[in-house]
Amino acid sequence: MTSHPPQPDIAIRALSANEAEARLDELADILADSVAQGASVFFMAGFSREDGRRFWRSQLPGIAAREKLLFVGDDGARLVGTVMLMFAQQPNAWHRAEIGKMLVHSSAQRRGLGRRLLAAAEEEARKAGRTLLLLDTEAGSAGEMLYRACGWSEIGRIVGYHHSPDGRLSDTVLFRKTLA
Numbered sequence: 001m002t003s004h005p006p007q008p009d010i011a012i013r014a015l016s017a018n019e020a021e022a023r024l025d026e027l028a029d030i031l032a033d034s035v036a037q038g039a040s041v042f043f044m045a046g047f048s049r050e051d052g053r054r055f056w057r058s059q060l061p062g063i064a065a066r067e068k069l070l071f072v073g074d075d076g077a078r079l080v081g082t083v084m085l086m087f088a089q090q091p092n093a094w095h096r097a098e099i100g101k102m103l104v105h106s107s108a109q110r111r112g113l114g115r116r117l118l119a120a121a122e123e124e125a126r127k128a129g130r131t132l133l134l135l136d137t138e139a140g141s142a143g144e145m146l147y148r149a150c151g152w153s154e155i156g157r158i159v160g161y162h163h164s165p166d167g168r169l170s171d172t173v174l175f176r177k178t179l180a
């Protein structure tokens, strides 16, 4: 895939649970697009917009409770990217959070949006005092390239961790980032 100029016209912002509910179709479209591209983001081929709506609806209580924050890329007409920052809830893990659902719609990829979404989530984690961030991603994926480009460190790999949307058994790479 070729690189494109950055798109500063895409705004990054946190979405409230109410707004996420109102924009479930757009969120679902981003997730369904990622699965259709073959990304390993929990789901298998044949994933529909309705499946996507169900997934995002299941996230609303956690967003409303601020146990997790949802950041989106908004081009003014529609949402084109997502990332979630999920705060560890255990009393002994108040310094930790995970990154999930780092997704950029195929129409907006390789223009720096993934990097900007990740930076927004990291900044919010820092503000919340979460200094240890963790995530996992499919080995060899665009996600792995993105996290390496953004200064994340590989912790290790798990062979045969999950199935790709087409059914292949795939490895996962675990990453960490320590925030100052």
Ligand SMILES: CC(C)(COP(=O)(O)OP(=O)(O)OC[C@H]1O[C@@H](n2cnc3c(N)ncnc32)[C@H](O)[C@@H]1OP(=O)(O)O)[C@@H](O)C(=O)NCCC(=O)NCCS
Pocket (backbone or CB within 6 Å): 001, 003, 034, 037, 039, 040, 041, 101, 102, 103, 104, 105, 108, 109, 110, 111, 112, 113, 114, 115, 116, 136, 137, 138, 141, 142, 143, 145, 146, 147, 149
């Ligand atoms: C991973 C993903 C979020 C990246 O989003 P993006 O907006 O395209 O990423 P960016 O444009 O910000 O890329 C930043 C850097 O990451 C690296 N990178 C991102 N995508 C890459 C790719 N497909 N191949 C190689 N490097 C890549 C590059 O270093 C890039 O910098 P450059 O464009 O200056 O070379 C996007 O490809 C995606 O949504 N994929 C499907 C879902 C997925 O796999 N998510 C990860 C789940 S953990």
